[in-house]
Amino acid sequence: METRELAYFLEVARELHFGRAAERLGIAQPPLSRAIARLERRLGVRLLERTSRRVTLTAAGETLLAEGEAALESVQAAVRRTRRAGQSGARLVLAMKPGGDGGGLLPEMLAEYEREPDALPVEMVFGYGARQALDDGTADAALLYAPRANLTGLAVEELMVEPQDVVLPRTHRLAGRDSVSMADLAGERLPRLPHRPDEGDGPLVTDGGQVMQLIALGRIVAVLPRSYRRLLREDLTAVPVPDAPPTTLVLAWPEQSRSRALAAFVRVTAAVAARHNARPDADARALQTVPDLG
């Protein structure tokens, strides 16, 4: 099966209408009909039931819709990464949330990485779509928080385990406490993240500034890894939540990636994180002394 045939089928399977699918694909309807018929002949399987009024998927068609989408995306991701690897100014693209750098380890990681012989210039992309950037070939590696992020299909290196704090307005009833429990937060609204739409009950948020804004307005509170303290505005404060499940910062990359530049980056980040983890007291003290105004 050629990727063009697959792309054609997917478009028809999604539209369930040859004419509209052809228009979206930028070709005429007859060649599309023929391409689908040829694909069915080659697979030896009927993918679509069609009358002159209605197009429906067969069981085989449903299978190819589900499996083929993933397969086509992985081909396109391979193309994107290959293009990026070949461009003169090749870069290692690292996706992360703003502030999701494990308590400021990133500058040290980057500095150390640049001294590696296999190093490439590192480019960072920010935003909540880190996982998607990895899947579509836009990024080579990502800093993610487990278990919050979906790590299936990725190779990961655990960097550090972080306890979580709840971020509150300074005027909040719990703001003065030394610690709070999850039970204390029962009545509060928590933000919903785009990639986990079924968790939380508050508004959908798409970037970190928005979260801080909503907290400041008293609309929500958020439970975040401790290193986010560095990003607090002066009207917010953070209180430890000892019984919130600790969060693990991981470096993740597509399993099949084998580039020397990436391998060196994984090695260096793991080494830097290990060095920091070996000095828990120093780090803990450093975090304690981070002023709330970040």
Added chain:
Amino acid sequence: METRELAYFLEVARELHFGRAAERLGIAQPPLSRAIARLERRLGVRLLERTSRRVTLTAAGETLLAEGEAALESVQAAVRRTRRAGQSGARLVLAMKPGGDGGGLLPEMLAEYEREPDALPVEMVFGYGARQALDDGTADAALLYAPRANLTGLAVEELMVEPQDVVLPRTHRLAGRDSVSMADLAGERLPRLPHRPDEGDGPLVTDGGQVMQLIALGRIVAVLPRSYRRLLREDLTAVPVPDAPPTTLVLAWPEQSRSRALAAFVRVTAAVAARHNARPDADARALQTVPDLG
């Protein structure tokens, strides 16, 4: 990028020789050279450095070799599953190790599944390549033992947690014990499995009968989930190893699979397993009374 172009490139990238690659692909060398040149032109990237004496991969070429192999396999897996879904005698193919059925839960699962409206006939394939069967589209689901098996990229449903036993010849110095610790096994040789070649120090084994044979000969001992007791020969015995990490039997399937037949199977197996887990005493007693001669 078309899959034919990708397959051509992968062959050249593996052989690093246009003539041999063309021969393996069953085409002449000039069309292959042209196909690669056109692919490079379309990607806008040089994939191979070639003199008349030597072919080497560029950084972009290495990327496409690694990423493209996985992508092409996923396309081919999609084709296989689509073909199977469309055949008149469509079946749900379940891959498993012989005996890896979680203490005999499988018959009950199958009986219950057959009563589902969306059920398909279930076909079982055995062998140590269960993970590979899932990846290449030969199987729809697999029973695997975590953390022994590599589950990345799969959707999983945990079925049951099993403690592990060490399987020994009846004449072994530890055979009479009520339990042994991992430390007691320090001097023993453990089998190496094909999919985990770096674990264990003994001979490579490829099927369950072979393992039992090697244990009976006194060449190795093996630490296995408790349900394997059912498969013991009369000259072997099993002793609990409380400090061996417990093993979790999981049902795994490709993340993107969405067929109703598979969804029903997942639902039924989870329900059967949950029912058994809710009666731990009954199951424990049942396992205790399984005679060693299986």
Added chain:
DNA sequence: CACGACCGATACCTTGGAGGTATGGATCTG
């Protein structure tokens, strides 16, 4: 019930590209 609108399939044409063979040009070996 008849007519028009809609929609996928078919017929027929043009053209790009995938495959072949023959051969050129570069590089290493003896």
Added chain:
DNA sequence: CAGATCCATACCTCCAAGGTATCGGTCGTG
């Protein structure tokens, strides 16, 4: 330096992908 090796190029053939025109079947509507 001669020969072997190997990738690229030139040139040919042919299939199939894409286009337009049109057919035939199905539904909604007056």
